[in-house]
Amino acid sequence: MNVRGHDMSKAGANRPTSGYVSEHNKLSISDLSFAYGKEKVLDEVSLQINRGEIVALIGPNGSGKTTLLKCANRFLRSRHGTIDIAGDDLRRLRQWQIAERVSYVPQAADIVYPMTVFESVMLGLRRSSWHYSEDDMATVANTLEQLGLDSMSNKLLTELSGGQRQKAAIARALVRETPFLLLDEPTNHLDMKHKRDTIQILRRHSREHNQGILIVLHEINLAVQLADRIALLESGQIVAEGQPDKVITHDNIHAAYAVEVNMTRHAGLPFVIGYRMDDEQ
Numbered sequence: 001m002n003v004r005g006h007d008m009s010k011a012g013a014n015r016p017t018s019g020y021v022s023e024h025n026k027l028s029i030s031d032l033s034f035a036y037g038k039e040k041v042l043d044e045v046s047l048q049i050n051r052g053e054i055v056a057l058i059g060p061n062g063s064g065k066t067t068l069l070k071c072a073n074r075f076l077r078s079r080h081g082t083i084d085i086a087g088d089d090l091r092r093l094r095q096w097q098i099a100e101r102v103s104y105v106p107q108a109a110d111i112v113y114p115m116t117v118f119e120s121v122m123l124g125l126r127r128s129s130w131h132y133s134e135d136d137m138a139t140v141a142n143t144l145e146q147l148g149l150d151s152m153s154n155k156l157l158t159e160l161s162g163g164q165r166q167k168a169a170i171a172r173a174l175v176r177e178t179p180f181l182l183l184d185e186p187t188n189h190l191d192m193k194h195k196r197d198t199i200q201i202l203r204r205h206s207r208e209h210n211q212g213i214l215i216v217l218h219e220i221n222l223a224v225q226l227a228d229r230i231a232l233l234e235s236g237q238i239v240a241e242g243q244p245d246k247v248i249t250h251d252n253i254h255a256a257y258a259v260e261v262n263m264t265r266h267a268g269l270p271f272v273i274g275y276r277m278d279d280e281q
């Protein structure tokens with residue numbers, strides 16, 4: 001599959017998806033369980049994200065995807081299981097140390113402040129003073145351009161559409177250049193072109209900055225095109241995990257989502273081409 005000269009079939013071909021990876025180059029979730037009160041939402045989840053690799057997390061509504069991302073960022077604290085980031089137990093790290101290692105783009109960037117797009121992305125740079133170098137300004141301008149936001153850099157966040165706001169949140173996370181990036185449905189407000197552009201930017205960013213990305217997606221085909229590995233979460237458990245071919249099968253989708261789908265293959269990858277309706281033979 002060719003997307004503007006980028007051969008998606010080779011996606012991840014030169015990425016480290018197996019073999020030895022140093023502790024310092026991975027975010028490792030082991031036997032993680034989490035409950036909201038008595039409602040158990042994550043049940044002994046184990047998942048590893050290596051630097052330079054993109055892992056898509058898919059699964060039905062309410063299966064625990066957002067909760068998993070929030071635990072990986074210590075927004076939520078789990079007492080069962082461990083999360084190691086770049087070789088250190090998350091529980092031993094202070095919040096600023098976590099922020100140096102992980103960026104998080106939440107599902108809905110509903111809380112917006114009356115600052116310009118440019119200013120909001122500058123904040124992502126996390127400088128200790130208000131002094132920004134020319135390189136800083138160029139990084140922000142370049143990231144905004146890549147995301148097609150350059151023409152609105154002086155607009156207030158409050159004046160943006162849902163999709164534009166979503167892209168501003170992605171830009172803010174990208175300029176931080178942390179080793180790991182957690183994204184919760186970052187493309188759900190984006191049109192087709194901006195989805196395509198965003199996945200290309202994420203791929204490039206992951207490769208150029210050796211960044212490990214864990215991304216929650218509802219669109220299975222987008223996950224197939226973007227990710228080196230896919231993890232399928234169902235009722236708080238990872239029921240399938242691996243390269244798209246291994247995870248995106250008719251049976252796995254039927255078991256997790258309770259829908260029959262039609263599938264095809266393109267450029268060596270599995271794609272869902274539609275749902276089977278109840279009255280279809």
Ligand SMILES: Nc1ncnc2c1ncn2[C@@H]1O[C@H](COP(=O)(O)OP(=O)(O)OP(=O)(O)O)[C@@H](O)[C@H]1O
Pocket residue numbers: 036039041059060061062063064065066067068
């Ligand atoms: N703050 C909360 N308090 C209590 N229960 C919660 C809270 N947040 C989420 N839940 C419950 O935890 C379960 C998992 O929610 P979560 O948001 O992690 O799922 P998800 O897979 O991200 O869902 P979606 O695809 O709909 O975004 C759901 O049953 C939800 O109702």
